[in-house]
Amino acid sequence: MEIFLGAFTGEWEQRRAAYLHERLIGRNSPSEEEERRRRGVASSGGVGGRLNVGGRAAREGFAWSGPAPRSMATRFAGLGGGSQPAVVKMTSFGGGGRLGAMASYISRNGDVAMENQAGEELRGRGAFAGLSEDWAHLMGSRAESRDIATFRIDIEGRPDEGQTLHAWARDIVSTALGERSFAFAVEERQGHYRIDGVAVLRDRAGERLTADEKAQEIVQARMSENGGRSAEFHFTGYGNGVEYGTARLRKLVERADGGVRDNRGETIADAKLAGDLVQLQWRGELHSRKPRDVMHLVMSARAGTDVEAFRAAAREFLAAEFGQHRYVFSLHDPGQDPKTESAGGKRPHVHVHAIVAMRSEDGERVETSIASFRRWREGLAQHAREHGIRMEMTDRRDQANAASYTKNQVRPINREGRTEHVGTSDSAARRYDRKRREVVTVMRTSKSQAYTETVHDAWEDLARDSEDVGASEFAKGRIMRVNAALEGLEFVVDKQSVGRKNGSPFQTKIVSIFDVAEVENMSTMTRSEFEAYEKRVETALFQAERVLPQDERSNFEEIAAAAREHVDVRREMMEQVEQVDDRAPSSGSPRQDDANRQWDEAVARHGPEAVEAGNNIMVEVEYYRERIERADDDEIRANKVSLQASLNFEMARAAELGASGNSYLREIAEADEELRVAIAAAERSRDRAKDRADDDRAERANGYGEQDASLHGSGDENRTVPAKQLVPRSEELQHEAEQKRDRDEQER
Structure with a gap:
C-alpha cells in the first residue's frame, strides 16, 4: 500500500499520512530513514509544532521539530501592540468509562459537531458510542477508586435515658463503620429512626470498603455482633474524589436543614462547612486513584476573535502536537452555542474543547509537565498568528500576575458572562480573590526571581525604545506591577522566619x-x-x-x-x-441656552452615542493641546515630548473613530485641520489594509483552492485596524502639527 501525500490538502493531514506510511512500510535502512526524515522536515514548510510529544517515536526520528520560541522582547512587543495571550488549559482527566460523558459535554449532547484527528465530522448522539468503541483498545483497565459512599441505617429502638438523639445515632454509625470519618443526619419515621449519611470508605489502618453487597454484609455483621440492636444497613451509592463527597454532603445538609453532625459530634450547618469538611479534612484520608486514559483540553481566545480562523488554528495545533494520538474537538462560540447562558453556555469568548487519548497507538503517553504546557501555548499562538490572529505565549511571571486557582478550590455561583465563584476554603478564597483582582505576585524561588529581573529589563527596553506610544505605555504599567511585586517580595523573604505566609x-x-x-x-x-x-x-x-x-x-x-x-x-x-x-455662562443665560441647543441639535443629527463618544475623546485632545501651549517653563518643556505623544495617541483614537463613521467627529474635522488630516490618514491606512487583505485572499485562493482559502482566510474583510496600530503612523500627523504651530508662532 502506498500513500500519496499530495492527495491531502491540509498540512496536518499530510503529516499524519506520512506517519501512518512509516508504520506500514516498516523499518528501512538507516540511510533511507535519514533521507525520509530529511524530506519530511523539508516538506513541512517551516510550520511549527510536533507530531509526537516524546518517547520512542521521537528517539527514532518521527518527531517534528518546530521553530525556536519567540524571544521575550518579541513577545512583549506583541502584547504591548494588542496581541492576546494564548490560553491552553487542562481541565480534567478521565477513564474510558467517562469518554462518552465528556464527548456529550463538548458536543452539547450532540447538537454541536465534533471533528476527529482524521478530519471527520461527528454529529449526533450516535457518535458517542462509536467513539468509545474506536478508542477502547487505548483505554486502561484500571478503575476509579471508591473513596466516599452514602449509606442508610433503619433502627428499631430509641436512645437510652439521658442520651441525646445525635449522640445515640453517632454511636450506632461508629459501630457500623469503625475508624472512618463520616457525617450523618437522623430523623424519626413512624415509630423507628432512619440515619442517612456520607462516609469515607478507607479507614485509618488502610482498609477500604467497596460499598457493594459484600461490604454491606460485613458492616451488617459488625453491627449485629457489637450493637445488639435491630438495625438494617445499606450502602446507597459511592463515588470518587472530593467532588463527589462534597456534592453528596451538601445535598444531605440541604435535605436535613442543617441538622448534620460529623463523627466528632460537630455540627455541619451549611454548604460552606460541608465543603470545608470534605476538602480540608477528609481529602488526606481518601488516597484517591483515578485512571488517566483521556484528558480534556480547552483553548481560548478573546471575544470577537474570528471564529473560523481560530478553529483552523486549533485544528492545526492539535494535529501538530498530538498527531499520533486519537482526539476529537469542538468549537463553542456565543453565536452558535445551543446551551443557554444561565446554564453555563454562550460564553462571551471563543473556545475549543478537545478530548485527547493519553496513550498513542504505539503506547506512548502524553506528557503533562509545566514545560509541555508552555510549549502548547507557544504552538497555539504560532498557528493563531498564521491565521491572522494576533496572539502570544505568556508566562504569569511576565506581568507579575497572581497564581491561578483550581476547580477544586472554587465553586461557581453565577455563570452569566464571566463565571463568578466562591472559594471552598479560606485559603482558596484568598487565592481566588488575588487572581480575580490580579494582585501583583512574584514567586519566591531564586530561579523565578532571576526570571522576573529579566522581565523587568525587557519591559524597560520596550518602554524606552518602542515607537508605538500605546506599547510604551503598556510596558510602563507592567514595570509598575513588577516593581511593586519585587519590593513586596524582598520583605516577605526577610520575614519568613517569623511565619508570614500570605505576604x-x-x-x-x-x-x-x-x-x-x-x-x-x-x-x-x-x-x-x-x-x-x-x-x-x-x-x-x-x-x-x-x-x-x-x-x-x-x-x-x-x-x-x-x-x-x-x-x-x-x-x-x-x-x-x-x-x-x-x-461658561450661568444656567438660564442666553449663552447657556445656546450651548444646550447646540448639544441637542448635535444629538439629533448624529445620535447620542456618536456625540458622547466623540466628545469624550475631544476633551482629552483639548486638554493635551492646552498643556502643550502652556509649556513655558523648563519642567513642563521637558515633558513636552511625552505630552505630544499623548496628544498623538488621543488624536489617533479620534481619527480611527472618525474613519469608522462617527459623523460628529467628521463634522468637527471640517473646522479642525489636525483632526481632518488624522482622519484622512486613518482612511488611507484602512484602504491599504483592505487592499492587502484582498491580495492575501487572492494569493491563498490561487495557492490552495477555494476550499483551503475559505479555511485559512475567512473574516479578513471584517477586520479593522486597531487604534494602537495607528500610533506609529502618527509621526506624519505630529510633523504637520509642529509645522502649523511654527507658522503660527512666526506670525505672532
Whole structure:
C-alpha cells in the first residue's frame, strides 16, 4: 500500500499520512530513514509544532521539530501592540468509562459537531458510542477508586435515658463503620429512626470498603455482633474524589436543614462547612486513584476573535502536537452555542474543547509537565498568528500576575458572562480573590526571581525604545506591577522566619496604592469627588509607610512620588474642566441656552452615542493641546515630548473613530485641520489594509483552492485596524502639527 501525500490538502493531514506510511512500510535502512526524515522536515514548510510529544517515536526520528520560541522582547512587543495571550488549559482527566460523558459535554449532547484527528465530522448522539468503541483498545483497565459512599441505617429502638438523639445515632454509625470519618443526619419515621449519611470508605489502618453487597454484609455483621440492636444497613451509592463527597454532603445538609453532625459530634450547618469538611479534612484520608486514559483540553481566545480562523488554528495545533494520538474537538462560540447562558453556555469568548487519548497507538503517553504546557501555548499562538490572529505565549511571571486557582478550590455561583465563584476554603478564597483582582505576585524561588529581573529589563527596553506610544505605555504599567511585586517580595523573604505566609503588610499596602490610584474617567470628576479620591491615595500611602521596613525607605519614596504625580496630573485635568465651566455662562443665560441647543441639535443629527463618544475623546485632545501651549517653563518643556505623544495617541483614537463613521467627529474635522488630516490618514491606512487583505485572499485562493482559502482566510474583510496600530503612523500627523504651530508662532 502506498500513500500519496499530495492527495491531502491540509498540512496536518499530510503529516499524519506520512506517519501512518512509516508504520506500514516498516523499518528501512538507516540511510533511507535519514533521507525520509530529511524530506519530511523539508516538506513541512517551516510550520511549527510536533507530531509526537516524546518517547520512542521521537528517539527514532518521527518527531517534528518546530521553530525556536519567540524571544521575550518579541513577545512583549506583541502584547504591548494588542496581541492576546494564548490560553491552553487542562481541565480534567478521565477513564474510558467517562469518554462518552465528556464527548456529550463538548458536543452539547450532540447538537454541536465534533471533528476527529482524521478530519471527520461527528454529529449526533450516535457518535458517542462509536467513539468509545474506536478508542477502547487505548483505554486502561484500571478503575476509579471508591473513596466516599452514602449509606442508610433503619433502627428499631430509641436512645437510652439521658442520651441525646445525635449522640445515640453517632454511636450506632461508629459501630457500623469503625475508624472512618463520616457525617450523618437522623430523623424519626413512624415509630423507628432512619440515619442517612456520607462516609469515607478507607479507614485509618488502610482498609477500604467497596460499598457493594459484600461490604454491606460485613458492616451488617459488625453491627449485629457489637450493637445488639435491630438495625438494617445499606450502602446507597459511592463515588470518587472530593467532588463527589462534597456534592453528596451538601445535598444531605440541604435535605436535613442543617441538622448534620460529623463523627466528632460537630455540627455541619451549611454548604460552606460541608465543603470545608470534605476538602480540608477528609481529602488526606481518601488516597484517591483515578485512571488517566483521556484528558480534556480547552483553548481560548478573546471575544470577537474570528471564529473560523481560530478553529483552523486549533485544528492545526492539535494535529501538530498530538498527531499520533486519537482526539476529537469542538468549537463553542456565543453565536452558535445551543446551551443557554444561565446554564453555563454562550460564553462571551471563543473556545475549543478537545478530548485527547493519553496513550498513542504505539503506547506512548502524553506528557503533562509545566514545560509541555508552555510549549502548547507557544504552538497555539504560532498557528493563531498564521491565521491572522494576533496572539502570544505568556508566562504569569511576565506581568507579575497572581497564581491561578483550581476547580477544586472554587465553586461557581453565577455563570452569566464571566463565571463568578466562591472559594471552598479560606485559603482558596484568598487565592481566588488575588487572581480575580490580579494582585501583583512574584514567586519566591531564586530561579523565578532571576526570571522576573529579566522581565523587568525587557519591559524597560520596550518602554524606552518602542515607537508605538500605546506599547510604551503598556510596558510602563507592567514595570509598575513588577516593581511593586519585587519590593513586596524582598520583605516577605526577610520575614519568613517569623511565619508570614500570605505576604507582608507592606506588600499589601503597596498593592492597595496602585489599586486606588488607577481610576477611570477622572476628567469628569467634580472637585468633591477628586478630593475624596486624593484622600484615599494619601491614606494608602500613610498606611504603607507605617509598616515600612527601614531598608525599603528609598524605594517607597519613589513609589509615593509616582502615585502623587499621578494625582497631580488628574488634579490638572479636573481644574481644566472647572475652568471651562467657569468661562461658561450661568444656567438660564442666553449663552447657556445656546450651548444646550447646540448639544441637542448635535444629538439629533448624529445620535447620542456618536456625540458622547466623540466628545469624550475631544476633551482629552483639548486638554493635551492646552498643556502643550502652556509649556513655558523648563519642567513642563521637558515633558513636552511625552505630552505630544499623548496628544498623538488621543488624536489617533479620534481619527480611527472618525474613519469608522462617527459623523460628529467628521463634522468637527471640517473646522479642525489636525483632526481632518488624522482622519484622512486613518482612511488611507484602512484602504491599504483592505487592499492587502484582498491580495492575501487572492494569493491563498490561487495557492490552495477555494476550499483551503475559505479555511485559512475567512473574516479578513471584517477586520479593522486597531487604534494602537495607528500610533506609529502618527509621526506624519505630529510633523504637520509642529509645522502649523511654527507658522503660527512666526506670525505672532
